[in-house]
Amino acid sequence: MLSNLISIPVMLVLSVFQMTAISRINFLNGSADLILLATAAWGIREKNSNSIVWALIGGLMVSAASAMPSFSPVVPYIFTALVARLISKRLWQAPILALIITTISGTIFQHFLYIILLQLSGIPLDFAQSVSNVTLPSLLLNFFFLFPVYVIISDIWKWVTPEELYA
């Protein structure tokens, strides 16, 4: 219960930080996505469906601020949480590898979904240009922020999780 409740302030802080600071740190036209990274990190640490709640809360907060089609940001975050659960069960001895695979698959799914949705809503997007100028730089920036976010989320997870579960 606490791990569900803690997702609200954590995702709120990350959303605000994302919009005010991280979105301004660009490489070409890409930028990191703290919500996706936090969802992936929580999904790797937490083995139950709790990470879906984190994805949902984060997705709703991003949806409220973003001009993307309604509630579309929720989908890639839930996908990321599901991938994190699936991967962490297969690679439970290598959480860092699981985290990297989750981040790659989550970022690529998110960007492909956004490109398709924006094209469907009538915005002319060049696919190759979008991938080379936005998706790949975003992936690189996600890797840059991945481990700091993982450390913070791990600390929060240890704080809210009873000690016998991870000792």
Place this chain on the structure above:
Amino acid sequence: MKSVSPRNLRNAVVVFLAAGILLLAISGFLRPILGVVMDPFISTQRWLSERFMAVYDFFTLPRDITDLLARNAQLESEVSSLQTQVIQLQEQLQEADVLYSLLDFARARPQDKYIAAAVIGRDPSPFLHYVIIDHGTDDGIQHGMPVVTEQGLVGRIDAVTASAARVQLITDPGSVVNVRLQNQNSEGQISGSVTGEVTLGMVAQNVNLSAGEILLTSGLGGNFPSDVLVGQVLEITRTENQLFQSASVQPVVDFNSTRAVLVITNFREVNITPLIPTPGP
């Protein structure tokens, strides 16, 4: 006659001698002799003084160093406090500069009413070019209102809440603005892209488009007021077998460093959709 006693005479001689030596010393005649006599004493005194001061310092300096360190820390604290104040004042000065520039722009266009707002965020999606401002419906901001800076056109209000609003920049891939060429009797359209580049299109082939041409809003379509500066033509792409010319455009507004904007509140977006003819059955 009373004779002078030998004792008094001796005293008088001693006094005269002492006075004479004193006069000679004052007048400088004894300097070489005094030098020879006093130098060893002075050297001894200097040596003793140095040793004494060394011993004195040994016992007193630690306390002084502590005092100095405390004083140094206090001064460093004051310096950092003053530096913080300087940075805050510089920040306020920059804000004041921006606001003065916006005020100048507002004075230059007295027919419009403005609300100044600060840019507080950007859209989380890297595919879109939107900014979030700190004023909303509580301040009279509505959907579709144009947003400008002292430099030129920024975009238009896309969504509003009570205390914030989202602005679609002219660099957004979904943005289209009707413009006119300042030195030509011609019009065109500028559109954004996912990379933030702005392209001028829909310019007829017979128009003599040149680099450096200034672009202003035309007011067509009813989305923006007319004659707001938009940008400058950079590079022209002209292909003979196409209907229109196109060109890359340098917007006048630096969207990465925009901190404050003006929302034109007395402009009402015109919905021309009902006027657009639909194909008959």
